[in-house]
Amino acid sequence: MGEQVEQSSMMLEDREQLLEMYNSIFDIIYNWIVVVDRQGIIRMINSRYCHFLGVEQQEAVGKHVTEIIENTRMHIVAQNGRREIGDIQQIKGNKMIADRIPIYQKGQLIGAVGTVIFKDVVELDAYVKRVGHMEKELDFYKKELKKALGTDNTFDNIIGTSQALQRAMNLAKRVASTKSNVLLLGESGTGKGLFASAIHNASPRSEYPLIKVNCAAIPSELLESELFGYEGGAFTGAKKGGKPGKFELAHKSSIFLDEIGDLPLNMQAKLLKVLQEKEIERVGGVKSQKVDIRIIAATNRNLEEMVKEKTFREDLYYRLNVINIRIPSLRERKEDIPMLADYLIRKTAKEMDRFVTEISPAAMRCLVEYQWPGNIRELENVIERAFNLVDKEAGITLKQLPTYLVAEQETEAVYAETSLKEAVEAVERKTISRCLNETMGNKYQTARLLGISRTSLYEKMEKYGIEVSK
Template structure:
C-alpha cells in the first residue's frame, strides 16, 4: 500500500505509517499470522505467539506447520483458494479460522490467517448475544407498530359473511405484490384496518406503515407534509429541515386516506412520485430516489370525480391497479353478533367492567338498524352502552340509543322520510318480533299477525328475515 502511494509520501511519512501498521497489527483483537508463498512465517502478532507459547523472534522464519498445529496456511498459498470460518483445533481448543491468499499481479505471494473466535464457547457466546439483539430488535419493531397503531393483521378483521371472506381473500392474495391498491368503501367500514393488515402481510411489513389523512391537513401544508423540506426553505421552517411522509415510507408502505380530498395541484405531484419513484423536497436542489408502495382509500366515487374533472384520470389509473371494495355493515349483518362479542371483550378490558353478554332483544334491535356509520358507529354504540351499565353485567335495551331501539326512529335515521319506508320498517320489525316469540314457527306467526302463510313468506323474503 505504501509503495502504491510512495510518490506522495516523504520518508518520514512512510516511517510513521509503518509504525501505525505495526501497532494495529499488535493490538488488534484477532490473532494474525502472515506467511510467504512457500509457507514460511513472515509476521505473527503477540497475542497469537503468547497462546502458542512462543515469541515473534522464534516463530518468524519457521515453516508454519512447525509452529501452528493443524494449520492449512501452506495449502492456501499452494491452491490460492480462501478458507472462511474453518474449525481448527490448536492445543485442545477448537477455533474459528479464516485463511486468505495474498495475490499480486495475479500471482499468490503469501497468505494471511486470522483467528476471530478463540474457541467454540466464545463463538456460542457471540451467537447468543446476536440472538438476544435480534429478539430485542424484533420486540422494538412490534412496539413501534403498536405505538403507531399498525400492528393489525387479517385476524383482526372479524366476520364470517361471504362478502367479507371474498374481500379478505383478495386482500391476502395481493398483499405480497408491489402493486398499488385502492380501498373503496363507506366511512367506518374499516379501510384503515385493511391497509394495516395488507402492509403487515407484505414483504414490507418489517417497516412501519406510514399514514396520512389527506382531508385532515390544510392545503398549504400538504406539500411539506408529503415531501418534506430543507433547512431555510421558508419562514418558520425548523432547523435542519424535515423529512416528508414519502421519505419516511421508503422501503415501506404509505397509506393515503381520503385520497379524493387531495387538491389537483398535489395530484400532479403525487403522479410524478409514482411514475419516477423520486421526490423533491421543498427548497431542495436534488431529487431523492424512494421505494414505496401506495395504498389509497376513499369513500367517494372516483370515477364520477374523474368525469367531473375533480380527480386526475391518469392518477386514478395509477392508484387503481388493484381495487378492493369493502362491504358496508348492513351488507354483512351476519357479522354483527361476532363483532359485538369482540367489542364486549375489548371494552371489558379497557374499561375494567365485567360485561359478559348482550340480551336477545338488544341484539335484535342492533340487527334491525341500518348502520349508516358502519363498524365505527357500532363501536361507539357499544362503548356508550358500557358507560351506562351498572350491575347488570350485560347490554340491555335501556343501554342503547332510542333511535336504535325505536323502529320508527330507526326508519327516520336512514335518510328516508317517506311514509311508505317508515311503514315497511315497522312491518319488518313486527314480523321479526313475532318470529322470535314463536321460535321461528311461521304458521303461528302468520296466525298472530293475521296474514296468510304465503304472504308471510313473501314478506320474509322481501325483508331478508331468514330465521
Template sequence: MNNKVKLSLEDIMDDIIELTCDGFVVVDEVGRIALISDKYCKFLGIVKEQVLGKHVADVIENTRMHIVVETGKAELNEAQEIKGNYMIANRVPIVRRGEIIGAIGTVVFKNVDELFKLHNALLDMERKLESYKGRLKLENSITYSFSDIIGSSLVIQDTKKLAEKAAETDSNVLLLGESGTGKEIFAHAIHGSSNRANGPFVKINCAAIPRELLESELFGYESGSFTGARKNGKAGKFEIAHHGTIFLDEIGDMPLYMQVKLLRVIQEREVERVGSSKHRKVDVRIIAATNKNLEDMVKNKSFREDLYYRLNVMSISIPPLRVREGDIQLLSSYFLGRIGRRFNKACSGITSGAMNKLLAYHWPGNIRELQNVIERAYNLIDNGEAIDRKHLAKEISGWIEYKEIRPLEETMRETEIKALQEAIESCRGNKSKVAKLLNISRATLYEKMNRYNMLK
C-alpha cells in the first residue's frame, strides 16, 4: 500500500510564496483577506485562522489593499508604516477577463531587528533633514519689512516709495548709502514685498569673506576641488538663492576677477561650481549694496563698467541720518522702547538737554551709531531715571565731569600733614633726620608739628 502524501499545486504555491516573499497577503474583490503568509502573521502578531475572511483594513495598519482593488492601479515600492516601523510594500490588482477579482500585496523586510534599524535610520534622517531645513530657512529668511524703516522725514518717505516700486519688479537693485544707513533693512523689505517673498533671501558680505574663498562661497564647489573641501561638495549661495533673492553687501569690495564671473552669472543665468564643468541654471534676483562711489571706481578701473550697469537697473540712494529732519527723535524713542524690553529697569525718557545734543551731532555712523549711543546711555542710568547729557558719549554731549574743587589752603594743609607723617615714620621719629629730609630747620619742623598737634 502506497502511503506517500501527494503534493498538490496549492501546497507547492504556498511553499514557493513563503520562501520567496518576506510577507504577503491576498484579498478578494471586496477587500477581505483570502490568504496571508505565516511570516506576515508572525510580524503582525496575529493568528492566521482568526483573520481569514476579515476586511484587510481591520487587520493591517495603514493598508491600501482595498484601495488597489477599488482603483485597479498597482502601487509599487511604497513605504508603509506598521506598528511604528517602515517597510516597502508592493500592491498589485488581480485581473481575470477584464474584471478585478482581488489583489495581492507583498512586503519586504529581512527580520524584525533589521526592520527596526531601518526604521531608526529613517527617523534619524528625517530629524536631520527637518533640522537642516529649519536652519536653512532661518538663515535665508527676511527679518525686516518696510514697517521697520522708521522715519517721517520727506527724504526717507520718498526713498521708501522708490523701494516699494522696486519690490514690484524683478529687476536688479543697487542700494547706495553711507555705512549704517540701513541698506540691509531695505534689501529685506524689498524681497519681502516682491513676488519672490516665498523664496530664499540669501545674504553675503563681499568684504568679509577672504578673496580665495569668495568664488566657492558664491558658486559652490565639487568634491576634491581643494584641500579641506567637503566630500560631497557644496552648493554656492547662488544655488541656494534659486527662485529667490541674493543680497550682495559691500559689492564695491569684490575683486575684479570675481566681477567677471558675477557678470557671466547675470548674463547667462547659470553658475559653474569650482572644479566642475557642469553649468547649473539659477533664477535669482540680485540686490547689491555699497557705501562706495561706484561711478568713481568705474572711472579709475577698479569696478567693471558693464557690471555696474547690470546692477544699477534700480538705483536707490539711502539718505544719511543728519539730513533726515525729525527722524532722530523718532528713532531715539523707537530704540529706547526696543532696548528697554531687554533690560530689567525702566527709563523715563530723554531730557531736552540730551535731545538737543543728539540733534546737533553729525552722526558719521548714522542709524547704527544712534542705536549704540542710546543703548550705552540706557546702561548708565539708574532705574526710572531719564537719559541726560552726562549719559551720552563726550564727543556728543561735550560733558566733562569735574571733581570737587576745595580751597587751596585746605588742600595745602592736608598735603603738608601727610608729608610730615610719612617723613616721621620713615625716620622712626628722629626729628633731626626729619628736618634734614624735608629740607627745613628744626625750629620750623617743631612749629609745624605743634600747629598740627603732632608733638607728643
C-alpha cells in the first residue's frame, strides 16, 4: 500500500516536471503559438506572440481569441475540427502564415492550436534569399581572404612521402584538433609556415582566419602596438579610433608567431603574460580584455641554446614548447625531391599559364644531388627561374638551372643517366663556369684558356644561361 502511494506520488512529480518543461518550451519557442478550447477561449499563448500583439500573457489567457487576435479563425477550427495549413492572416498590418490544427482527446474535439511562423510572407522570402546570398558571399570572401593571406593551405598541400616528413605530418595532424600551443622547428624554407596553416585549418578554429606575425620583420619599437593594438591618442601619430592588435584579431583563432627566437626580451615577458592571464591590454588603454587564442610559434634558431645564453626566457620556452614538431630539411629527405619538383613545376605552370611539365633526367638528378641550404623555398625559386629561361613549351633541362647548382655536381653523376648530348652540354657548361670563376669573369682570358673564340664563348654563355656576376 505504502509502495503504491510512493509510486503514484513519483508519477505525479514526473508529470509536473514534464508539464513545466512543456511550458518552458512553449514559451521560448521561436514560433508564435496560441491554444484555444472548444469555446474559442485562449488557454495558452506564448510570450513572443503576446509581445507582438502588445498584450500581457495573463490578460490574454481566458479571453475569447477574437478579442485578442485579428482575423483569427481559431474558434472556427476548434468547432469544426478541420485543420487549416498555410493560411494567410493579416495581423497588425502584416501578412502572416498561420497553421490551425484541431486538438482531440480520446477522439473528442477539445480545442485547437495555432502557430504563426513569420510575420510577413514577402519579408520571409526576401529574408531567406538575402541570408542565402550573404552566406555564399561570406564563404567566398573567407576563401579569398585565406588565399590572399596565404593561409588556405591544408595537409594536402604538404608534399612528400619520406619517413621524416610523414612523422612530422602525423604529429601535426594529431595535435591540430587540440588547444595546445605548438612550436615548429626547422631550417629556413622547410615549410614551417605551411605547417602552421595546415594545423590551423584542420583545427576547430578554422572558421576564423589565421593571424600571422613575423617577429623578425617588425621593428622592435612597433612590435608592442602591432601585437597589442593601441587606443586613440596613445602616442603621436596614433590613429584616431585606435587600432586592434594581432592578439585581439586572433581571438577565437590561432596566431602564427614566426621567427619567435627574434622576439626581444621585453616582448617575451609581455607574451608570457598573455599566455598566463589570457588577457591583453591595448597600448594607452586602461582596461584589459579576455582573449582566447592558440599560439603556433616557429623558429629556425636553437631556443634551448638561447635559454642557456639567457636570450630567450625559459618560462616562455616551456609554455610554447608544449608540442614541438621538427620539420626536416630537404637534405634529410632527398627522396621527396622528384615529387616536390614535379609538384612545383605543375604549380608554377598553372600560375604562369605555361605548358611546361617536363624536366630532363639530368636536371632532375642535379636537383636531387644539390644540398639545398634554402630548402623548399630555394627549390621553388630555382624552378621559377627555369620557367623564365625555358623556351615556350619545352621541358626544363640543365641549361635552365643556375650555374652554382650544376657546378656543385660531379660531372659523372650528371651524365650517368643522360643522353650523350646532355652530358656533353653539362661538361661544357661546367667547364665554362669554372674558367669564368678562375679568370674572375674575364671573357678574353676564359676564351683563351678554353681554346675557343670569344664569339663562340659568348654564344655558349647565352645558350647555357651563364651570367658573370659583376
